[in-house]
Amino acid sequence: MKEVLLKTININKSFSGNIVLKDINLEIKKGEVHALMGENGAGKSTLVKIITGVLGPNTGEVIYNKEQLNINHPKELYDLGIGIVFQEFNLMPDLTVAQNIFIGREPQLKIKGFLNDKKTNALAEDILKELECTIDPERKVSDLSVAEQQMVEIAKSLSYNCNLLIMDEPTAALTENEISVLFNIIRKLRNKNVAVVYISHRMSDLDAIVDTVSVLRDGNLISTRSYTPEIKNQIIYEMVGRDLTQQFPPKPDYKKGELSLEIENLNSKNRLYNISFKAYKGEILGIVGLMGAGRTEMVKAVFGAYKRNSGIIKVDGKAVDIKNPRSAIKAGIGYLTEDRKKDGLMLGLSIRENILSASYQHFTQLGFVNDKKAGENVNEYIRRMSIKTYGSKQLAKTLSGGNQQKVMVAKWLSTKVKILIFDEPTRGIDVKSKYEIYELMYELVQNGVTIIMISSEMPEILGMSDRILVMNDGRITGDFSKEEATQEKLMKCEMMEV
Amino acid sequence: MTIHNLFKTKKAKPNMQLLFTFVGLILLMLFFSINTSNFLSQKNLLNVALQTSVAVLVALAETYVIITGGIDLSIGSMAAGSGMVVAIAINHGMSIPVAIILGLLTGILSGAFNGFVITVLGIVPFIATLGTNSIMRGLIYVILNGIPLSASSAGEAFTWIGQGKLCGWLPYPVLFMFIIAIIATIILVKTKFGRIIFAIGSNENAAFLSGINVNINKFSVYVFCGLLSSIAGIILTSRVASASPTAGEGYETFAIAAAVIGGASLSGGKGNMIGTIIGAFIIGIMNNGLNLIGLSSFWQQVAVGCVIILAVFLDVIRVKLKNN
Ligand SMILES: Nc1ncnc2c1ncn2[C@@H]1O[C@H](COP(=O)(O)OP(=O)(O)OP(=O)(O)O)[C@@H](O)[C@H]1O
Numbered sequence: 158m159k160e161v162l163l164k165t166i167n168i169n170k171s172f173s174g175n176i177v178l179k180d181i182n183l184e185i186k187k188g189e190v191h192a193l194m195g196e197n198g199a200g201k202s203t204l205v206k207i208i209t210g211v212l213g214p215n216t217g218e219v220i221y222n223k224e225q226l227n228i229n230h231p232k233e234l235y236d237l238g239i240g241i242v243f244q245e246f247n248l249m250p251d252l253t254v255a256q257n258i259f260i261g262r263e264p265q266l267k268i269k270g271f272l273n274d275k276k277t278n279a280l281a282e283d284i285l286k287e288l289e290c291t292i293d294p295e296r297k298v299s300d301l302s303v304a305e306q307q308m309v310e311i312a313k314s315l316s317y318n319c320n321l322l323i324m325d326e327p328t329a330a331l332t333e334n335e336i337s338v339l340f341n342i343i344r345k346l347r348n349k350n351v352a353v354v355y356i357s358h359r360m361s362d363l364d365a366i367v368d369t370v371s372v373l374r375d376g377n378l379i380s381t382r383s384y385t386p387e388i389k390n391q392i393i394y395e396m397v398g399r400d401l402t403q404q405f406p407p408k409p410d411y412k413k414g415e416l417s418l419e420i421e422n423l424n425s426k427n428r429l430y431n432i433s434f435k436a437y438k439g440e441i442l443g444i445v446g447l448m449g450a451g452r453t454e455m456v457k458a459v460f461g462a463y464k465r466n467s468g469i470i471k472v473d474g475k476a477v478d479i480k481n482p483r484s485a486i487k488a489g490i491g492y493l494t495e496d497r498k499k500d501g502l503m504l505g506l507s508i509r510e511n512i513l514s515a516s517y518q519h520f521t522q523l524g525f526v527n528d529k530k531a532g533e534n535v536n537e538y539i540r541r542m543s544i545k546t547y548g549s550k551q552l553a554k555t556l557s558g559g560n561q562q563k564v565m566v567a568k569w570l571s572t573k574v575k576i577l578i579f580d581e582p583t584r585g586i587d588v589k590s591k592y593e594i595y596e597l598m599y600e601l602v603q604n605g606v607t608i609i610m611i612s613s614e615m616p617e618i619l620g621m622s623d624r625i626l627v628m629n630d631g632r633i634t635g636d637f638s639k640e641e642a643t644q645e646k647l648m649k650c651e652m653m654e655v
Numbered sequence: 656m657t658i659h660n661l662f663k664t665k666k667a668k669p670n671m672q673l674l675f676t677f678v679g680l681i682l683l684m685l686f687f688s689i690n691t692s693n694f695l696s697q698k699n700l701l702n703v704a705l706q707t708s709v710a711v712l713v714a715l716a717e718t719y720v721i722i723t724g725g726i727d728l729s730i731g732s733m734a735a736g737s738g739m740v741v742a743i744a745i746n747h748g749m750s751i752p753v754a755i756i757l758g759l760l761t762g763i764l765s766g767a768f769n770g771f772v773i774t775v776l777g778i779v780p781f782i783a784t785l786g787t788n789s790i791m792r793g794l795i796y797v798i799l800n801g802i803p804l805s806a807s808s809a810g811e812a813f814t815w816i817g818q819g820k821l822c823g824w825l826p827y828p829v830l831f832m833f834i835i836a837i838i839a840t841i842i843l844v845k846t847k848f849g850r851i852i853f854a855i856g857s858n859e860n861a862a863f864l865s866g867i868n869v870n871i872n873k874f875s876v877y878v879f880c881g882l883l884s885s886i887a888g889i890i891l892t893s894r895v896a897s898a899s900p901t902a903g904e905g906y907e908t909f910a911i912a913a914a915v916i917g918g919a920s921l922s923g924g925k926g927n928m929i930g931t932i933i934g935a936f937i938i939g940i941m942n943n944g945l946n947l948i949g950l951s952s953f954w955q956q957v958a959v960g961c962v963i964i965l966a967v968f969l970d971v972i973r974v975k976l977k978n979n
């Protein structure tokens with residue numbers, strides 16, 4: 158029997174009268190990877206925040222190493238050997254990667270208080286190397302992509318040498334390569350008797366590393382048991398309250414239509430080379446690639462948010478001059494950004510305002526907003542995507558991570574544009590809601606919309622795309638139809654030398 | 656540190672913004688040396704340095720505050736308050752060192768008051784220091800009854816600070832400015848405290864979750880700001896041998912402008928001492944040069960405003976070019 162490292166006793170939490178956690182009694186043992194599963198808004202992140210003292214519980218207590226845990230300041234966490242990767246990044250954009258990793262506990266010179274930056278950089282480099290990550294420790298964090306930021310967060314948490322490591326959706330932004338490295342490290346930690354609390358919506362992560370799994374639903378702890386692949390469906394049942402045997406909805410009957418978007422010879426200095434591709438009406442075009450392959454840069458260049466040095470963009474056969482996102486939207490292109498916090502959501506505004514923010518023109522008459530029509534639209538999306546909320550007036554910043562993502566998706570779905578570019582649309586979204594978003598995507602392509610989807614999740618790309626482009630080092634190195642594509646073929650194109 | 660090193664933020668990558676402002680300063684000096692006869696004279700240059708030196712101190716302090724993402728609008732009245740306390744102490748026959756310590760304490764306490772209101776009471780820096788500014792200035796008028804208080808009774812034992820010259824050549828305030836600028840630079844770039852200031856300004860919540868005691872460090876920055884302001888105030892009082900109720904008025908504008916020209920960002924996380932000093936001297940030299948040309952001081956204000964906007968605009972363009 159393994160020793161219990163952390164225990165929560167009857168934790169209760171509510172936000173302004175809305176109960177989020179009910180009598181949670183959870184035990185985390187040394188040397189095991191303990192998965193916390195549950196729908197978006199089930200209370201996983203809230204529980205983690207209570208364990209780490211970021212939030213206080215209404216009632217209940219946390220026992221760590223047989224003693225009551227009373228965290229008054231995050232510093233105490235690290236002294237106790239508790240490391241954490243929060244779901245939302247907590248990096249300081251103006252500092253370098255190394256400075257971020259070691260902030261507050263920098264290596265110092267012989268004179269106390271004076272920084273030893275050389276050592277800081279060298280240590281950071283070591284940790285990143287362990288993660289097989291090539292980010293320069295002296296790069297500023299503000300220049301990093303979402304996936305790279307995630308790697309820095311992970312590197313930071315590993316640098317604490319902890320006994321308990323909590324990771325809230327560490328793999329949501331990563332591609333298979335980084336994930337497998339991460340899993341190796343987690344296995345090593347487990348062998349060193351570290352306890353790992355692991356939150357993810359990727360069911361495939363379970364098979365790879367998880368020993369024990371607990372399911373949360375609507376703030377209740379439904380079950381805790383050791384994990385075997387056979388119980389996966391049962392876990393999904395407990396999470397969503399119904400059977401979900403299929404990961405993808407049945408593919409409806411729709412046909413590839415006319416040419417809708419055509420890119421000819423798009424170049425961007427040092428980043429994108431000779432990008433040419435076509436996308437058709439009634440088609441889901443998937444785009445895959447490794448971290449840093451230039452997927453986001455490419456779609457941003459199409460959307461007018463990234464510098465192009467040359468290239469022609471044609472919509473419906475006519476060349477359009479896309480100078481900035483505004484002219485892209487005018488040309489009928491919508492873009493769901495990968496970084497919801499930085500350039501997606503207006504966190505201080507309500508769900509309603511966020512969903513409507515790109516599509517007011519559909520709900521206004523003579524400059525006045527038709528509240529009823531707009532409200533119906535909002536409620537429709539809240540219902541269809543099961544956005545977990547107390548009402549459409551709830552502020553975006555108080556939603557759970559996955560529900561924020563759904564709001565972003567709803568915002569672009571309601572714009573009624575002809576060409577929709579989705580950059581990691583289901584990042585952090587639970588299995589059931591993914592299914593619902595896929596249904597909405599199918600509905601759109603049936604109506605002749607073009608969907609371009611970047612995703613790091615292979616199953617999603619393979620399951621949903623009609624055609625798949627592979628990007629590698631700023632170039633397109635593969636173009637597969639749904640029938641031809643296999644994971645091996647795609648990976649080969651992703652990794653070959655160009 | 657060689658000049659070459661000064662402009663480097665990291666290996667082999669010069670800080671372009673700093674380079675730009677430095678070139679701006681050189682061009683400005685070139686302009687005035689061509690258009691006036693005596694701008695480049697040693698006497699005039701030392702005069703500019705002397706006039707700017709006191710303001711540089713508060714600008715350095717303000718930069719610290721700005722890097723944390725805050726602002727301090729009370730530096731002028733903190734300076735005046737400290738100067739007044741010194742003058743009062745001297746008039747009460749206290750020894751000069753005691754008087755100066757009391758003056759410094761005034762600055763430290765006012766800074767601590769700012770820090771307390773901001774971190775403990777949780778009032779935003781703009782409002783907190785706006786309040787402190789008004790309180791301090793009001794108290795000074797009340798205590799001085801609105802008229803300047805002479806501090807000449809101590810004679811040269813006190814006035815050397817603001818009026819004396821090292822080796823009969825370099826004004827002491829300029830020397831103090833150099834020493835303090837060097838210390839402030841070292842603290843900011845070489846110490847843990849400095850690094851934490853950047854972290855807080857860059858993302859306060861992230862810094863907190865990384866185990867940093869945000870409140871204590873922010874508090875310290877406001878205390879530091881109060882301390883430097885009081886040094887400025889004491890030098891000012893010594894220079895004119897009296898404490899004026901209007902001393903240090905407009906310092907906050909000057910300090911914020913200097914910091915911003917030098918590359919600080921009011922949203923926090925960015926700023927550096929050398930930039931601020933260059934920024935301060937750009938303003939100082941403009942005032943001096945336009946004076947020599949014969950432009951009225953009213954026009955000088957207009958010119959300074961233009962320079963602020965131009966400098967920040969150039970940086971906006973620079974960042975845009977870099978991103979593309
Ligand atoms: N500050 C807050 N104010 C009000 N409600 C909140 C606040 N923070 C969280 N909630 C609510 O608590 C519930 C649980 O949120 P939590 O972030 O724990 O979900 P989660 O299980 O982590 O979901 P996800 O998988 O989407 O990350 C959500 O319904 C959310 O709206």
Ligand SMILES: [Mg+2]
Pocket residue numbers: 201202203244325557558559
């Ligand atoms: Mg969460």
